[in-house]
Every structure is written in structure tokens, then in C-alpha cells.
Amino acid sequence: MSVRVRFAPSPTGHLHIGGARTALFNWLYARHTGGQFVLRIEDTDEERNTPEAINVILEGLRWLGLDWDEGPAGESKGNRGPYFQSQRGEIYARHVEALKAKGLAYEHEGAIRFRMQREAITIPDLVCGDVVRELTDREQEQPDFVIVRSDGKPVFHLVNVIDDLEMGITHVIRGEDHLSNTAKHIALFRALDAEPPAFAHIPLILNSDGSKMSKRDDGASLDGWQQTHCVPEAVVNYLSLLGWSPKDDSQVMPMAEIIERFDLPQINRANARFDVKKMQWMNYEHLRNLPMPRYRQLASEAGMDFGDAAEDYIEAALVTCQNKVKQISDLPDYCRFYFTDAFEYDEAMAAKAFAPENKEGFAKLRELFANLESFEPELTETALKALAEELDVKIRALVMPARCACTGVKIGPSLYDLMAVLGRDRVLARFDRALARMDESGEG
Numbered sequence: 001m002s003v004r005v006r007f008a009p010s011p012t013g014h015l016h017i018g019g020a021r022t023a024l025f026n027w028l029y030a031r032h033t034g035g036q037f038v039l040r041i042e043d044t045d046e047e048r049n050t051p052e053a054i055n056v057i058l059e060g061l062r063w064l065g066l067d068w069d070e071g072p073a074g075e076s077k078g079n080r081g082p083y084f085q086s087q088r089g090e091i092y093a094r095h096v097e098a099l100k101a102k103g104l105a106y107e108h109e110g111a112i113r114f115r116m117q118r119e120a121i122t123i124p125d126l127v128c129g130d131v132v133r134e135l136t137d138r139e140q141e142q143p144d145f146v147i148v149r150s151d152g153k154p155v156f157h158l159v160n161v162i163d164d165l166e167m168g169i170t171h172v173i174r175g176e177d178h179l180s181n182t183a184k185h186i187a188l189f190r191a192l193d194a195e196p197p198a199f200a201h202i203p204l205i206l207n208s209d210g211s212k213m214s215k216r217d218d219g220a221s222l223d224g225w226q227q228t229h230c231v232p233e234a235v236v237n238y239l240s241l242l243g244w245s246p247k248d249d250s251q252v253m254p255m256a257e258i259i260e261r262f263d264l265p266q267i268n269r270a271n272a273r274f275d276v277k278k279m280q281w282m283n284y285e286h287l288r289n290l291p292m293p294r295y296r297q298l299a300s301e302a303g304m305d306f307g308d309a310a311e312d313y314i315e316a317a318l319v320t321c322q323n324k325v326k327q328i329s330d331l332p333d334y335c336r337f338y339f340t341d342a343f344e345y346d347e348a349m350a351a352k353a354f355a356p357e358n359k360e361g362f363a364k365l366r367e368l369f370a371n372l373e374s375f376e377p378e379l380t381e382t383a384l385k386a387l388a389e390e391l392d393v394k395i396r397a398l399v400m401p402a403r404c405a406c407t408g409v410k411i412g413p414s415l416y417d418l419m420a421v422l423g424r425d426r427v428l429a430r431f432d433r434a435l436a437r438m439d440e441s442g443e444g
């Protein structure tokens with residue numbers, strides 16, 4: 001039987017890291033097994049059910065690259081789903097009638113109650129093992145529970161189970177916080193004459209200090225990672241390791257490898273901990289290895305303005321940055337000098353770099369560079385170092401003014417690499433601007 005899994009979020013206005021991880025595990029299991037991944041919005045709570053709250057979920061999943069496979073019949077392939085519980089009232093009503101007809105549901109004070117079985121229920125869970133759920137003292141007295149409220153609204157347990165049944169879900173992979181609901185769900189499946197699906201309750205995600213993660217905690221909401229332009233591939237990779245690990249403890253993996261290796265038996269029982277630092281490390285590991293076209297795309301999304309620069313130039317410039325920039329949102333500042341001549345000098349740096357004692361050497365460097373055969377990094381580096389030796393000055397005394405002249409700031413790509421990208425004409429023009437400034441301060 002082909003695997004069918006689902007992500008069934010309730011719209012709350014956020015996509016919490018825990019929800020994103022649940023979506024990911026379901027998606028990975030579907031892709032690993034060649035099954036189907038269904039998205040179902042559990043939007044029966046009308047107050048929270050706003051288009052914005054639903055969009056946060058859809059946008060979050062799209063950003064992560066977790067595509068869903070189907071939706072209500074009749075929708076075209078490119079526009080599939082999701083299912084909305086708010087549109088499925090008739091289906092629920094039909095099943096409630098059937099339960100009533102069998103004597104398994106009955107009216108009580110305007111609401112409809114489900115006649116719950118009186119014995120303990122064993123939940124065979126793929127992660128937690130067999131979990132025996134005894135009746136509580138209160139349930140001993142009254143095990144039946146409401147499935148349709150007196151205002152006519154069906155409750156979560158009922159619609160969740162009916163949908164899993166109607167949608168042919170084979171595996172319910174969800175947070176461990178739902179384990180306590182599962183005995184009710186199993187009883188409902190049986191009452192509906194269906195075999196329950198397999199259950200896999202995945203460990204909770206805690207903060208790195210072991211405290212319970214709430215939506216206000218650092219890193220807890222996916223939109224925070226979206227807004228800081230984290231690499232989605234890195235977020236997926238990091239989330240995949242929250243409660244799962246491949247046998248050899250690999251960490252940095254491309255999506256294809258995660259799909260290939262992901263499976264339910266390797267899900268851990270112990271709670272996972274969310275570590276913002278590790279997420280940032282993972283982000284950098286992915287960022288520095290991205291194929292250039294993807295890197296360029298993320299740079300544009302992060303607000304990088306390439307002006308009217310040529311493609312080759314943009315790529316060459318980005319290559320010198322990719323290994324150095326820890327997060328893509330730092331890139332626009334880091335490589336601005338490539339795309340405009342009109343940058344200011346960092347004054348603290350300029351004061352040192354353009355100090356009078358550096359002037360003579362820097363002017364000589366300009367002449368040397370003007371006459372170099374080519375502007376390859378190896379050549380400029382050798383020439384600069386030879387000149388420092390000849391003048392008996394520190395390499396810094398030439399590098400600092402050159403860097404300040406070319407970029408205006410202290411941090412940046414390798415000087416020789418960035419000069420090769422800028423090209424000789426631009427570098428000499430920037431040297432001249434700096435020399436003019438040194439003249440001014442010399443006079444002043």
C-alpha cells in the first residue's frame with residue numbers, strides 16, 4: 001500500500017519551528033517512500049481562521065520547498081490543495097449520522113457525544129512503542145466525550161479522524177503532544193469501521209537550555225528565519241536533525257541525501273533541542289556551498305542591488321564573497337563597493353590608511369600597478385610584496401591604503417581577488433581618488 005501522510009496545521013498566525021518540523025518529517029517520509037503528502041488546514045476555529053493566518057503556513061511551506069501533492073477533487077495539478085476543514089461540514093455530518101444510527105453517538109444537552117469504549121487502549125506507536133492508555137478516574141465515571149458541540153460545531157478529535165480516514169492516511173506523524181489524544185482517535189476509527197493508521201509521535205522541541213519552547217522564544221517562528229534570509233536548504237537540513245539522525249551522524253546534507261536516508265525507525269525518543277547557534281552554523285555551511293546561480297538569487301532576494309553590472313562581473317564579485325559572508329543579509333554591505341564608485345570611506349580606517357607616512361609608498365604602488373602586465377591576483381600580490389620589501393615598509397602600509405581606496409572599509413574579500421574583479425582601470429581611478437584625499441590632508 002502506498003504511503004499517504006499529511007500535515008494538518010491549525011492556522012494560528014505563525015508557523016512554529018515545531019510545526020515546520022512536523023511538516024518536514026511527513027514530507028520527507030512521502031518523498032522517501034514515493035508516497036503522497038497531503039496538506040489539510042484544520043480551520044474549524046473560525047476566530048483564528050483568517051486568510052493571513054493561512055498564508056503564513058502556505059508561504060512558509062513554499063519557502064522551505066515542501067510541496068503538497070493534492071487537494072479537493074477538480075483542482076488542476078498546478079494548483080493543488082490544500083484541503084480546508086471549514087469546507088467539509090457535510091462529510092462530518094454524514095459520519096455523525098452513521099455513528100448515531102449505530103448507537104455509538106447520542107445527544108446530550110444539545111451536544112452530541114461519542115460512546116467511548118470502556119477498556120484501556122493500546123497505542124502501537126512507531127516511535128514510542130506500545131503505549132497503554134488506561135481510563136482516568138474521571139473517565140471511569142464518564143468516558144464518553146463531545147464530538148459535536150451544542151452550537152453544531154464538530155470538535156477536533158472527530159474531524160481529525162474523519163479526515164484521516166477519508167483521505168486514506170496511512171501514517172500519522174505528529175508532535176508528541178498529541179499522544180494523549182490518540183486513544184480517543186483510535187476508538188473513533190474503530191467506531192467508523194476503519195483500521196487506525198500507523199502512528200509516529202515525534203519528540204518535542206525544547207530550547208537549548210531544556211526549557212519548553214514557546215512562540216516568543218529566539219528562533220521559534222519560521223518567519224524570523226525567512227525575514228533574515230536564511231538559506232531555506234539549511235533550515236530544512238537543521239530541522240531534519242531535530243529528532244532524527246542518520247546512522248552515521250552526518251550533519252550537513254543536501255536535500256536529496258536527506259530524502260534518501262530519512263526513515264521512521266531512526267526517529268529519536270528523546271526531546272530535541274533547538275540551538276540558534278547551530279542553526280547559524282548550518283546556514284553558513286550551506287551558504288558557502290551553494291551553486292552560484294542559487295547564491296545570486298538569494299542575494300537578490302536579500303535586497304542586493306547589482307545596478308547595471310554585467311552577469312560575468314556579478315558572478316566574479318560574488319565568488320570572492322561567498323566563503324566569507326556568514327549570512328546572506330550581510331552581503332549587500334559587504335560587497336557594495338563592487339557596484340558603485342560613490343562610497344564613503346570609513347573615517348576611522350581612512351585616518352590610518354591615508355596617513356601622510358603611507359603616501360609615498362602608495363603613490364609608487366599606483367605606478368607599479370599601472371604598468372603590470374596583467375591584473376591577476378598572483379601578479380598584484382607579488383608586486384605589492386616586492387615593493388614593500390624594496391621600500392622597507394610593512395605590507396600593511398601598502399595593503400591598508402589600497403583596501404581603503406578600493407572598498408572604503410576594513411572587512412572585505414581578499415584585496416588581490418577584489419582588485420582583479422574590479423579591474424585595473426577602476427582600481428587606478430580609486431587609487432587616484434585616495435591620493436587626492438591624501439594630498440588634501442597633507443596640506444591641511
Ligand code: GLU
Nearest residue numbers: 008009010042160174178
Ligand atoms: N491541527 C492539529 C494541530 O495543529 C493537527 C494534529 C494532527 O496532526 O493530527 O496540532
